[in-house]
Amino acid sequence: MARIQVVTAITLNGFLPETADTLMSWIRTDKQGFPYWHNRCSAFILPHSILDLLCEKDRKDDSFIYLAEIIEPESVELLRGLFHYNLVDELIVYLLPISAGQGTSILNIFPTQQWQLYKTASFSNGICRLIYRKPRKK
Numbered sequence: 001m002a003r004i005q006v007v008t009a010i011t012l013n014g015f016l017p018e019t020a021d022t023l024m025s026w027i028r029t030d031k032q033g034f035p036y037w038h039n040r041c042s043a044f045i046l047p048h049s050i051l052d053l054l055c056e057k058d059r060k061d062d063s064f065i066y067l068a069e070i071i072e073p074e075s076v077e078l079l080r081g082l083f084h085y086n087l088v089d090e091l092i093v094y095l096l097p098i099s100a101g102q103g104t105s106i107l108n109i110f111p112t113q114q115w116q117l118y119k120t121a122s123f124s125n126g127i128c129r130l131i132y133r134k135p136r137k138k
């Protein structure tokens with residue numbers, strides 16, 4: 001069965017960062033930012049494609065990776081749908097060392113669920129990358 005990854009960037013207080021922010025530019029363009037995941041995925045998940053995904057993902061093998069990129073307010077509904085159908089296998093969070101006073105909060109979208117921290121990385125610009133995986137069923 002295919003795996004589904006979500007990659008996002010959030011501020012310390014859980015908001016989507018402003019797209020014009022310097023740190024967001026790094027995330028969108030640096031080889032350790034979103035391009036790292038783009039190069040490893042098999043297909044992107046587009047908004048309004050969750051029903052297609054539900055039908056297709058079981059037909060793919062473990063090496064097939066779907067990627068959803070959540071960085072704009074318009075993509076939040078995609079995240080909500082992926083969590084609603086319990087489709088997310090891996091959550092990659094780029095945590096920016098800033099706090100936002102307003103904007104789109106995504107913390108209230110995350111389901112009540114235990115995630116396992118798989119890997120971390122920190123970068124010289126203060127950004128931390130946290131990779132969480134859904135616990136395996138025993």
